[in-house]
Amino acid sequence: MAQLDTLDIVVLVALLLASVAYFTKGTYWAVRKDPYASSYANGSASKAGKSRDILETMDKSGKNCVVFYGSQTGTAEDYASRLAKEGSSRFGLKTMVADLEEYDYDNLDKFPDDKVAMFVLATYGEGEPTDNAVDFYEFITGQDVSFSEGGGAEEKPLSTFKYVAFGLGNNTYEHYNSMVRNVNKALEKLGGSRIGAAGEGDDGAGTMEEDFLSWKEPMWSALTQSMELEEREAVYEPAFEVTEKPDMDAEDDMVYLGEPNKNHLEGASRGPYNAHNPYIAPIVESSEIFKVENRNCLHMEIDIGGSNLTYTTGDHVAVWPTNAGKEVDRFLNVLGLASKRHMVIAVKGLDPTAKVPFPSPTTYDAAVRYHMEICAPVSRQFVSMIAQFAPNESIKAEMTKIGSEKAYFVEKVSSQHLNIAQLLEILGKGEKWTAIPFSLWIEGIHKIQPRYYSISSSSFVQKDRVSVTAIVESVEIPGAPHVVKGVTTNYLLALKQKQHGDPHPDPHGLDYAITGPRNKYDGIHVPVHIRHSNFKLPSDPSTPIIMVGPGTGVAPFRAFVQERAAQAKAGENVGKTMLFFGCRKKMEDFIYENEWEEYKEALGDKFELVVAFSRDGPQKVYVQHKLKEHAEEVNNLLQQKGFFYVCGDAANMAREVNTVLAQIIATQRGIPESKGEEIVKAMRASNQYQEDVWS
Incomplete structure (x- = not known):
């Protein structure tokens, strides 16, 4: 082999470096340049070179x-x-x-x-x-x-x-x-x-x-x-130093205005996309699928093509929300920070182990709008912590009482579903809470988290698009001064309204920074990543499946049925596919009604839809009642090694379905109910019984 001369070596090294840059999509270099590019792109908040000991x-x-x-x-x-x-x-x-x-x-x-x-x-x-x-x-x-x-x-x-x-x-x-x-x-x-x-x-x-x-x-x-510790009077000691930078312009390209890391800040978002680094995905379609004016259920199609994100049927999509402008304004106003909302601040840990939860430098507005869970339920311990910073002694006494007495806290805070700014606004009666260090807010309010939704589409049918099915949360609590609004679902509703040019504002005054930091989400985009799930169809399409999913619990089952319909059209042998769906009224919230008919045409007698409309008749009927009515067929499918799936509310529906299934097995097989319960447990252990539930 001929020896390589200097020029050859230089060329080879250059090719090697170019290859590394291409196949890592630049993430290696991002690690070297910026700890936030490292932590958020690669899924670890640790800085490069940090000891694992x-x-x-x-x-x-x-x-x-x-x-x-x-x-x-x-x-x-x-x-x-x-x-x-x-x-x-x-x-x-x-x-x-x-x-x-x-x-x-x-x-x-x-x-x-x-x-x-x-x-x-x-x-x-x-x-x-x-x-x-x-x-x-x-x-x-x-x-x-x-x-x-x-x-x-x-x-x-x-x-x-x-x-x-x-x-x-x-x-x-x-x-x-x-x-x-x-x-x-x-x-x-x-x-x-x-x-x-x-x-x-x-x-x-x-x-x-x-x-x-x-x-x-x-x-x-x-x-x-x-x-051998000694308790002492608790005195607040900040974990972070927050320094205002009046000489810096908020529009400076070094200031984070809601971007999760340096790649996003520089306008060159790169993968891999994950729980620390979202993909700014276009919403290509959105629609309202309820037929009633006072409730909303959204169907959205989110395009992940070109992101290298992949999903398989049954996975979840994570949506990164932003706080409603009304709540951001309330928070900043009650702290006396409204006039300084666009003031640049630098945040650093006062301890080498303290981890700043968002990129810095940033602004008060950006930190509150994009990074802090300001609409979360209030903890009694946090109320006690901030009592010392009350505007006056009478308010301090009231805060101390709320923080120390469980029943009083329930009466004044948790039963009213107040967030922290709403509580301070009510107690302050116009007084501003200017004495609370912003470092305490960074420590006391945890980072806003992505919300996970069961993907309601099949990756076999549409690998580059994920579907989302979500009821918009808006609940009026009797006697409460505020309507409880879901952070993410109302954000998605605002995106849908903008996409369709809907002129009707939110009746409770919610508004959102829909176009994102520096208008980088313009054109109806939403930050997302994919979380893989164990909630999966059987590997053999001929295996029977029974699905129980009332309301938006039907989301993953739309994906399951969509996939089986496509498999049937492709000539595959598809097993019995039985879906128990429940909603309030057929004419109001029977979601995907027309689609079920289309899937029935493709699957024929292999698809059976059993519906329960809880408020259409003289008595309330739920999916668990329908399950009992079809006890013989359900048991027969299970004895054919059919898979059983439940998606939806864990506290009531899922628990009752579990009990009913054990009763069905016991009755149909002539065995004690305790034995039926053991069979259900064994089904769970072998993944024949799967749940995707929430509380």
């Missing part, structure tokens, strides 16, 4: 308490931040908050006994770890777990490891709080010492916040005794 990180930053979180929607992360803040302010702990996916765990056997780890763990779906906790969960519960100094469970390698645990769950799911239960069991098996009880919060019962508050006080008591 938690003990090294704690030692370098002088920490003796780490609060790990496993979070899917941001709630567990919020509780973790609150624990860390309280541990620091009340007990003098040197705390840090840590994303579970950012660290390795094989050296936890070296965790010294003068430090403590806290775990705040949400359970996702059917007993699964959240996306950011998968690696940790698989490691700590693995059969062959091995630590840095060797030794498995028999040697109790975590004998010096002290930990605290709190779980976030939903009792309407079969595997209630299984994440915290399984992790706690694994840590105990490995020799870890839990401080206090393992707490469990229940979102299904609506008691999550109170469960957390009642758990943490005895936990702190146990921890102060174990670590």
Whole structure:
């Protein structure tokens, strides 16, 4: 082989670098240039070169308490931040908050006994770890777990490891709080010492916040005794420094006005697109599919062609919302920041472990509009925290009472479904809350989260488009001063109205920055990413399926039936496809009525639609009643190894359907009901019974 001369080498290196740049779509270079390009493009909030050794990180930053979180929607992360803040302010702990996916765990056997780890763990779906906790969960519960100094469970390698645990769950799911239960069991098996009880919060019962508050006080008591801590008067110590930059123009191309990372800021959004880096997708079609004026249900077609995003039938699409202008105005006004809304601010952590939740520099308006969950329910603990900054002593006394008395908090806040700005507006009676540091808002209001919707289209039929089916949330609470509005669905409604040139404004004065930061979403675009799901059709199209989906719970089943109709047209052998759908009235909210007829033409007697119109008759009829009426056919299909699917409300419908199915199996097969329940559990375990439900 001839030797390469200098020019050859230069050319080859140039080609190599060009290839890397092309195939990574520039993300490698983005990592080197900007930590926000890195974190949001690649799905990790860690900075390039950051250590994955938690003990090294704690030692370098002088920490003796780490609060790990496993979070899917941001709630567990919020509780973790609150624990860390309280541990620091009340007990003098040197705390840090840590994303579970950012660290390795094989050296936890070296965790010294003068430090403590806290775990705040949400359970996702059917007993699964959240996306950011998968690696940790698989490691700590693995059969062959091995630590840095060797030794498995028999040697109790975590004998010096002290930990605290709190779980976030939903009792309407079969595997209630299984994440915290399984992790706690694994840590105990490995020799870890839990401080206090393992707490469990229940979102299904609506008691999550109170469960957390009642758990943490005895936990702190146990921890102060174990670590010989001394409680002190809690004094607010900011985790972030917020500096106003009056010399900077908000239109400066270095200022983030809602862009999630530097790629978006520079107008060259690149993939991979994921939960940290959205694709700004065009909405190519949108329509109203209810036939009644006082309720809205949207059907939208979102184009993901050219993004390299892919989905399979049954997946979810995540929509990144923006807060309504009315609520942004309220928030800034009540804090006395309205006149400074476009003031440029720089935000940085005062601690090397503090993670700024949005890019900086930015403006007050952009931070509140695009990044802060200002319309979220208010926590009693947060009310107590901001009471010290009240405009006067009488308001402070009222805030203190609301924050300390559970029943009073329910009466004044939670029963009225107030967000934090609405509460401050009511209590302030015209007074501005100017004393509250903006850093406290950054710490106390968690980052606005994408909302997930079951994709209502088949990837087999339309691989470059995802369909969304969503009821627009707008609820009037008797006696409440405000109408409760869904953040994302009303944003989508505004997009649909603009697309159709609808001149009718929202009756409650909501408006949105529809064109996005610097008008980059003009032309009806929405930020999205795809989340893959285990809610899937059988791999064999000839397998029978039974689907139960009232309301917009029918969304993934539209996709399932759409796919099977296309398969039938292509000559494939398609199994019986039975759908139980329910709504209020046939003439008002029977969504996709005409489409079901089209699918029936393609599938013939292989498709059966059973409908329940709850308010059309003298008695209310729901899908579970219709399920009983078709008990024999349902049982026959199950005995043919048919798959059973449920989508919709977890608290009532899904639970009742589960019970009814066990009764059907027991009755039809002449066995005790307890045996029917065991069969349903076995179906769940084998994925023959699948749920896509929400509370």
